[in-house]
Amino acid sequence: MMQVNLISDTVTRPSVGMQQAMWEAAVGDDVFKEDPTVNALEAHLAQMFGKEAALFFPSGTMANQTAIKIHTQPGDQLICDTTAHVYNYEGGGVSFNSGVSCKLIAGDQGRISAVQVEQAINPPDFYHSPRTRLVCLENTTNKGGGACYSWQTIEEIASVCRENNLKLHLDGARLWNALVDTPEQTTAFGQVFDTLSICFSKGLGCPVGSALVGSEESIQAALKIRKILGGGMRQAGYLAAAALYALEHQWMDLKKDHQRAQEIGEQLSQVQGIAQVLPVHTNIVIFKLQKQLNTQTFINQMKSLGILLIAMDAQTLRMVTHRDYTAEQHAYVLEVLKTQDFSEGN
Ligand SMILES: Cc1ncc(COP(=O)(O)O)c(C=O)c1O
Structure with missing residues (x-):
């Protein structure tokens, strides 16, 4: 049968071409930032998203949790959809790692609106409430059924965040799916989000690997958190080679x-x-x-x-x-x- x-x-396995690329990768010790293939992948991602820097991670969960950690202080609150991966499927990491709570919004297939975000912000001068600090969007949505945000909604949410001094993070585990018809839009995404996490181990078919993209300052902070979480990897170039191969040959x-x-x-x-x-x-x-x-x-x-x-x-x-x-x-x-x-x- x-x-x-x-x-x-x-559940995918690396394709033959990907295995070849991994096998042939030039590698070094990435904890010393001396792995040429990891460095090449990070530079490539920063350029693609029009951001200053990027950092390779072993998992999407670690990339998201690191982003939440660098954008918040214990006691703060983030806003996300009720179905969000960061809230439902990261082992309670938001509270475990960052001491942060989540204000949940019931969106449409995992997509929240700017009006909902605005209504969910706690008044900053009302000291009884947690300080709202961060908004996390997911694109495409997982539990929401692979739905994509419209560009207009993203811009509206970004503008609410700017007006209210909130950081905006994208859980882009499947951003490649959202952008397959408009790959040139990666730069626009880089412009509106403070940080973006992206995964290579889902639709792109890599065995392991995610990345966080952001400003030089956030990625320097993320490097420290990744170390604390035990996510520093040595000859990670074998994995970064798979990611570079996937972007070039498998995305479409x-x-x-x-x-x-x-x-x-x-x-x-x-x-x-x-x-x-x-x-x-x-x-x-x-x-x-x-x-x-x-x-x-x-x-x-x-x-x-x-x-x-x-x-x-x-x-x-x-x-x-x-x-x-x-x-x-x-x-x-x-x-x-x-x-x-x-x-x-x-
Ligand atoms: C939307 C979303 N974000 C983050 C993750 C976490 O990725 P990982 O399994 O690499 O930790 C997943 C995993 O399925 C996901 O679907």
């Missing part, structure tokens, strides 16, 4: 993932027992089962057919397309969704 893993876009392949996710979404909306499929924007498909259907039973039925997916919460499931999801696997998944009866499972 065909085996298909749609649990996440993090995301379009294929988006097309396939769209087709899965369309097919899912025809399946009996599925109450709702969230609009599909990129490579993430989120759908809700009708109340009488059991989520685990649905997952098990799909697993018995060789297809893996995960639950997001009680009635909600997620499928994610990625570069190791082949045309044959895609045809098989569409066929299963078309022909199987899921309505009885409970």
Whole structure:
């Protein structure tokens, strides 16, 4: 039976070209900042985003947590969507690492608006409330179903942040998906956000690696925090080479993932027992089962057919397309969704 893993876009293995690039990388000790490939990647990212500097990280979580740490003081508050990765899936790091609380906003598929941000800011002279210091946006949204912010909303939020002396951080774990049709927009993103975290280990297909991009001052501060968190790596050039390769050769392949996710979404909306499929924007498909259907039973039925997916919460499931999801696997998944009866499972 065909085996298909749609649990996440993090399940990919490095392509042959990527392995070659990694194998051939020139390396040095990056803790001494002497790894030429890491240095080249960081310089490349800074240039791409029109920022002064960038820093390579072992994970997106560490890059986000470092950004939160450098922008805040203990007792401060950040603003984010209720579904935000920094709030839900980073182990409580916001409070653990930074002593910061989150003011949660219920956005649209993980996207918050400038008006919502403005309303969530605590009055700075009201000493009873935590000081609002930072806004964290996610683009694309993960739990929100791969949705992308409109440029206008980002600019409006950035302007609220400027007016209220707030820092603005982007969790851009999947920013590559958001910008696949407009790669030239990276510089504009660099202009409006104080810091951006980006991941290479999701749709781009690298085995490990993220980065934080920002001003020279923030990246110097981030270097110290990365060290404290144990994120200084030695011959990390092998990993940075994968990231450079992915940017040059694999970024545009995301379009294929988006097309396939769209087709899965369309097919899912025809399946009996599925109450709702969230609009599909990129490579993430989120759908809700009708109340009488059991989520685990649905997952098990799909697993018995060789297809893996995960639950997001009680009635909600997620499928994610990625570069190791082949045309044959895609045809098989569409066929299963078309022909199987899921309505009885409970
Ligand atoms: C939106 C978002 N931000 C951050 C991360 C964290 O990345 P990592 O798993 O590399 O720590 C993820 C991981 O899936 C994510 O989806």
